[in-house]
Amino acid sequence: MRVRWFRWPGRLLRGRRSPDESPGTSPGKDASSGPALPELKELKWYARTGELAETGLRTMARRLPVLVGQALRLAWRAGPLDTAVTIACNLAAGFFTAFGLLATTGVLTALLAAGPTPQRVRAALPSLALVGLAVMLRAGFQALAGWSQARLQPKVTRIVEMRLYELTSAVELAALDDADFLDELQRADSRGTAAASGVVESTVDLLTGAVGLLAAASALGVLHPLLLPLLLLTAVPEGWASVRSARMRYLTVLRLVGAARRKWILSDLMVDRRHAPEVRSFTMREFLLREYDRVAAYQRDTELELARRQMLARVLGDALEGLAVAGVYVVLGVLLWQGMVPLAVAGAAVLAIRTGQGALGNLVYAVNHCYEEGLYFSDYITFCEKAERRIPAPPRPVRAVPVPFQKITVENVVFTYPKAERPSLCGVSIELRRGEVVALVGENGSGKSTLAKLVAGLYTPDEGRVCWDGVPLQETDPEQVREHIAVIAQDYTHWPMTARQNIAMGRLPDRVDGGEHPALLAAARAAGADEVIDGLEDGYDTLLDRRFKGGAELSGGQWQRLAVARGFFRDAPLLICDEPTAAMDARAEHALFERIRAHADGRTVLLITHRLASVRHADRIYVLEHGRVIEEGDHESLMALGGLYADLYALQASAYRVSPTG
Numbered sequence: 001m002r003v004r005w006f007r008w009p010g011r012l013l014r015g016r017r018s019p020d021e022s023p024g025t026s027p028g029k030d031a032s033s034g035p036a037l038p039e040l041k042e043l044k045w046y047a048r049t050g051e052l053a054e055t056g057l058r059t060m061a062r063r064l065p066v067l068v069g070q071a072l073r074l075a076w077r078a079g080p081l082d083t084a085v086t087i088a089c090n091l092a093a094g095f096f097t098a099f100g101l102l103a104t105t106g107v108l109t110a111l112l113a114a115g116p117t118p119q120r121v122r123a124a125l126p127s128l129a130l131v132g133l134a135v136m137l138r139a140g141f142q143a144l145a146g147w148s149q150a151r152l153q154p155k156v157t158r159i160v161e162m163r164l165y166e167l168t169s170a171v172e173l174a175a176l177d178d179a180d181f182l183d184e185l186q187r188a189d190s191r192g193t194a195a196a197s198g199v200v201e202s203t204v205d206l207l208t209g210a211v212g213l214l215a216a217a218s219a220l221g222v223l224h225p226l227l228l229p230l231l232l233l234t235a236v237p238e239g240w241a242s243v244r245s246a247r248m249r250y251l252t253v254l255r256l257v258g259a260a261r262r263k264w265i266l267s268d269l270m271v272d273r274r275h276a277p278e279v280r281s282f283t284m285r286e287f288l289l290r291e292y293d294r295v296a297a298y299q300r301d302t303e304l305e306l307a308r309r310q311m312l313a314r315v316l317g318d319a320l321e322g323l324a325v326a327g328v329y330v331v332l333g334v335l336l337w338q339g340m341v342p343l344a345v346a347g348a349a350v351l352a353i354r355t356g357q358g359a360l361g362n363l364v365y366a367v368n369h370c371y372e373e374g375l376y377f378s379d380y381i382t383f384c385e386k387a388e389r390r391i392p393a394p395p396r397p398v399r400a401v402p403v404p405f406q407k408i409t410v411e412n413v414v415f416t417y418p419k420a421e422r423p424s425l426c427g428v429s430i431e432l433r434r435g436e437v438v439a440l441v442g443e444n445g446s447g448k449s450t451l452a453k454l455v456a457g458l459y460t461p462d463e464g465r466v467c468w469d470g471v472p473l474q475e476t477d478p479e480q481v482r483e484h485i486a487v488i489a490q491d492y493t494h495w496p497m498t499a500r501q502n503i504a505m506g507r508l509p510d511r512v513d514g515g516e517h518p519a520l521l522a523a524a525r526a527a528g529a530d531e532v533i534d535g536l537e538d539g540y541d542t543l544l545d546r547r548f549k550g551g552a553e554l555s556g557g558q559w560q561r562l563a564v565a566r567g568f569f570r571d572a573p574l575l576i577c578d579e580p581t582a583a584m585d586a587r588a589e590h591a592l593f594e595r596i597r598a599h600a601d602g603r604t605v606l607l608i609t610h611r612l613a614s615v616r617h618a619d620r621i622y623v624l625e626h627g628r629v630i631e632e633g634d635h636e637s638l639m640a641l642g643g644l645y646a647d648l649y650a651l652q653a654s655a656y657r658v659s660p661t662g
């Protein structure tokens with residue numbers, strides 16, 4: 001299996017990197033002139049590359065058994081039958097390799113005996129038949145092992161991906177505000193899941209190599225005990241060169257990190273539709289192409305240098321191995337000459353040595369590969385363990401959510417985002433009664449959306465509590481609470497699905513008499529989304545994603561109407577609207593606020609908006625500043641107070657009072 005050698009570059013770098021040369025060094029200063037993009041920070045998931053570069057044989061030996069154990073457990077979970085068949089077939093193939101090698105001695109003994117040739121050939125026939133049988137069986141078992149291994153790969157990928165997404169979609173929202181957690185997630189997602197099947201594959205390869213080596217070694221041991229160390233002697237140069245060259249490769253990858261990342265960013269700018277209008281309007285094409293070419297040239301030069309050094313390493317490794325093999329043959333010759341081994345045994349030994357070398361080459365490759373992939377796989381395992389700890393455990397005992405509620409109270413809540421220096425909410429108390437429209441107003445960053453997310457049960461307060469009719473949310477099942485809340489978020493998602501799915505969100509109602517469900521139509525009508533959908537070619541069946549054939553794109557305001565329809569369709573006793581009209585035209589905005597008021601009928605609406613004219617009719621208005629409630633009351637009382645609300649209201653009103661002539 002010498003082919004694999006080519007995947008182990010040899011000595012890749014000329015000398016050592018200087019200590020001050022950062023990993024991910026960008027395209028050299030000698031690259032062609034022209035304005036360059038600023039230096040880029042190293043991607044977190046490449047952090048492992050540094051560790052790889054430091055890797056020594058001892059570290060490898062220590063971590064490998066753990067990795068092999070993890071890989072085998074994973075493979076067993078993914079496909080117990082395929083795992084068992086792969087291992088059993090590899091063992092059987094190894095057995096028949098040894099058997100075939102020993103049977104070869106019989107063939108050679110018969111052929112090299114004294115007597116007429118036809119008689120010698122006849123004598124060799126039974127052993128020859130055994131050799132043929134061994135080769136056939138070995139090939140059969142190898143094919144079966146390969147087949148089950150191939151079946152195992154997609155199964156492994158499926159379970160690791162599913163596990164990751166089960167966890168990422170269940171962790172508390174605060175975990176996703178934690179930059180360290182996000183970095184680890186990115187590493188696990190971008191590299192870790194792919195590495196899982198790599199680890200399983202290389203573990204099986206490792207097993208195959210070990211079995212092959214053991215087979216050759218046992219055959220040699222049976223032929224003559226002295227021959228066993230000879231096999232290892234031929235393996236030393238290759239093993240040494242392989243491990244060394246693998247480490248060298250990591251260093252090259254490390255050196256290209258910055259260039260690779262820069263190329264991704266540039267290609268994204270030139271390929272993605274989102275950037276296309278600005279790339280054109282700012283005539284960025286020339287600049288981007290020039291920069292891309294500069295980085296690509298740097299990468300090409302580094303890789304050509306790598307290829308040259310790979311070739312040198314291969315030549316050096318082969319030369320050393322050639323010397324070792326020559327040494328083996330000399331020793332074999334001496335043994336023959338001294339009459340210590342018969343000629344037939346020497347012939348079989350040559351075959352066994354060749355077989356053993358191939359198996360050893362595979363083994364060394366598999367060890368390297370397993371270790372390299374194992375580092376990334378460890379990222380995945382570590383992330384999953386951390387994520388498990390960040391899934392909120394349901395309280396015991398769980399209290400039922402009182403529905404319909406009479407009153408929701410937020411009592412003295414304090415909340416700080418992960419790793420934030422200051423709390424976003426400091427001792428906030430508000431009250432929402434059944435059937436009320438309650439508004440939160442305040443300047444940017446005053447804490448309105450954060451408070452709404454706490455009311456929605458998306459975050460848990462650090463201090464204080466949110467209660468539904470006196471039942472603290474912490475004592476209820478969060479999933480159950482969310483069933484009774486509809487949120488029209490400020491940063492809502494443009495779901496790449498059909499218009500119907502964008503409103504129904506997985507709760508697809510049955511059609512009635514071949515038409516849409518009345519609840520779906522009513523929600524769309526209330527949000528003004530019906531006009532948008534009527535204008536689409538396939539109506540409710542239109543896919544709202546231009547990246548797919550036949551997909552349609554909506555304007556910002558049209559998307560917002562769909563987001564509002566989704567909130568109405570959920571028909572929950574509590575509706576939270578965070579800036580629901582930011583992208584709407586004046587008419588749509590006015591109509592929507594009317595509908596929100598109408599929608600309240602028996603339900604409670606928590607409304608966040610900067611359009612103060614729209615909150616005039618709210619039952620109660622809370623004014624927030626720097627995470628505290630500074631004013632509270634209805635429009636008239638707040639105006640009479642003459643505080644921040646009155647200032648902001650007067651400011652907005654005056655903008656409309658300016659006469660057209662200025």
Ligand SMILES: Nc1ncnc2c1ncn2[C@@H]1O[C@H](COP(=O)(O)OP(=O)(O)OP(=O)(O)O)[C@@H](O)[C@H]1O
Binds near residue numbers: 449450
């Ligand atoms: N995910 C987050 N992680 C860390 N800090 C955050 C996060 N979201 C908001 N903040 C911080 O919390 C504070 C309150 O933000 P919030 O979004 O609640 O304000 P807001 O009143 O809704 O503002 P706006 O009117 O601009 O929407 C801000 O200082 C903001 O920087």
